[in-house]
Amino acid sequence: MEEDKKDKFLAPENEIRQVTAPDGSIIEVNPLEDYFSQDRPKPYKVRKGPVEDFLNWARAESLWVLGFGTGCGSIEIPPLVTPRFDMYRFGIQMRATPRQSNVFVISGYLSVKTLKRAIRAYEQMPSPKYVVGLGSCTINGGMYYDSYNTINRLDHYLPVDAYIAGCMPRPEALLAGFEGLKKLIKAGKGHKANEYVENLDWYKANQKKIIKDWNMPDYNW
Amino acid sequence: MAKSKLFTMNEDRSLYPELDDNGKPIVDLSSHKYVKLWQGPQHPGITGNMSLELTVSGDEIVESKTHVGYLHRGFEKLLERRLFVQCMPTSIRLCVAEPDTNEYVISNAIEELGNIEVPEMAQWLRMLSLEMARLQVLLRQVPGQAGTFALGLGYQWGSYIRDLILDSFEELTGGRVYHMYIIPGGVRGLLPDGFKARLLEKLKLIDEFIPKIDKLIFNNVVFESRARGLGYIPKEWVDEYGVYGPAARGSGIMRDVRKTNPYLKYDQLDFEPFVTTEGDVYARTEVRRADLIMTVDLIRQILDKMPEKGDIKAETPNVLHWKIPKGETYSKCEASRGEYGMYFVTDGSKFPRRVNLKGPSYTHANALLDKLLINANISDTAAIMVSLATCPPEIER
């Protein structure tokens, strides 16, 4: 992080400060370095043969979706969890925290402000994890291709496993998309999280190009 | 200030901050007595991404600040680059939950400035589409209010019936969520064959649904004890803070554009919006329940009084060369959340000069919510937000 940006955007609680320890000595604390891990993420091990097949089957049949509706596509999520379309029967359910979920549905356009939160939430999810881009906005910007505040291509910022096209996609399309994701995972093609880790520098450069007030650690463990 | 029965305020105020002359707590964060808690941007209890920066003392909120902008797409700028007809598909995405009101306000503004008279049949069809939209929102919102107290069953029932209404929309317009049925000059089509009968059949389901949610929600002791006295809006705040629609009617002030400035054919319908004076979350839920019943009644009246046939669209200039003379207007209608208006300026060219949308959430979610949350319990935040029907996309556009 550059020095001048640090002053401008750093939240007051993250500033370097002096703290008095219980024994009376004075310690300097830099929250971004001391409170957050600075380690780079490592790719997880992809096994081979029947073990991997079994793991993939288990991963595919329990898609836990993070309940973070990022855009207007989130209006079609409630019908999915209610009796008419009921996605529980496919082993898909909504979770409230990124630590418990392995699917991130980017439901529609992402404004720059939300993208920052989405990256944070994505990085906090345990691997293997999958991203589903919902709606035309995540593919090429869709209706907002010329907007100054929404991104055009999601795959430049997060690794996308599956797209569901439409504006807005129907609940049936969402279910079909999840089925497609399951097939991908079972075929052993669901390791985009590793790609993200391997190409971390490229993704981070893209992310930092538009998130001007980068005031968090490089990788949010 | 009236308080919820279940979470009473701690009598011993020595642990809490002192109040200044305006009744605002004096908070000194460096005293280590308070915790900053962020609710949002993702939160299942709200209808969109918005975050609240709460300062809490114990489990009581002493300060709240609304942060918006997570859904900002720059609509007002984008519409300046669109032809009048191209404005339609973009502008309906302004508020996702109830897109039809966007269609109406922008069509109405274009017609008003372009001097276009809408045929009678089209006006009835517009009214039908607007009321159906209100119905689908209320079917989510009335049980959703109980959902914020973790009573999710009503929401499941409501969502099912809402889906049937969306099916009707699909039949009428071809779209499930975004309909684009109302276009400048009129509407896109007549009712399909047998549509009336099928819609009336679905309305019967709602008649059966009301007693069910009465039993489940309104007679429920937990809901009652938590919602009564919560988020109290006094009558005097309605003008000062800009409270609209059901929230104002819950505080004893009649605010309904359909009644005060009748648009379309609302003057030919027989209805009386429900007004109650308690001003708390329970009262606002009651108002919405009464609205739900009234909307069903209005749809029946519309289907009954509507002419069978007629012109559905006035003649408009070629949409690719349509220039509207210089002028400005404010076109408004009643959404399920309250007065929904659009300030529209044209400059004689093919594009709008300036479009500014103003929904009730703008005033509800900013100064009013910050004020209502003071001294509330953390667990009641979602309930207060949902009772004000905050819809973030219309705040930041």
Added chain:
Amino acid sequence: MQKGINNLIEKFGASDLEERRPGLSFITVENTKAVAAITHLKDIDGYTVLSLITAVDWIEDGIMQLTYLLNNPAEIAEIGLRVMLERKKEAGESMETIHHLWPNAKKWQQELKEMFGINFPGSPNINDDFILEGWDAAPPNRRDFDTKKFAEETFFPRPGRETHDPAEHMKKNMYPKNPADYTNKKYNPNR
């Protein structure tokens, strides 16, 4: 005529009255008298609700127009007060604040500061981020900000998006012999 309009013309020298429809008028007041006029409308004429504050950028006339829309719920009337500010090339027009009259006004003023660059000295938290975060380009709602150019430079447009100007396309394909026909025809959906 609506209540309060006579007062505005006589006491505050308002001009350019435009009655859009019964119950909605737009009128221009000088920027030095605007806050006094708004206070008068609120306290004496019953325009107790502030519907919106917004701006219109008339770049070619060098004018930045502020519109205050006030609502009188008792009389069912609305007045749009136009205040013409001199437009500056770089953002930084200035106007008196009205946050003391309505608590919500400070939010609108914060938005105008961010999206148009109009300053309201004295308004609380006027320099805080409201909608945008870490924005360092020109205020986006000003006319001279080109959103398409900005989006193309900042984000990564997916190649393959084709745009056809509908007018040119129709002239070429539907009226190849006499393009004038196309302009003369009126669109009629009932036909």
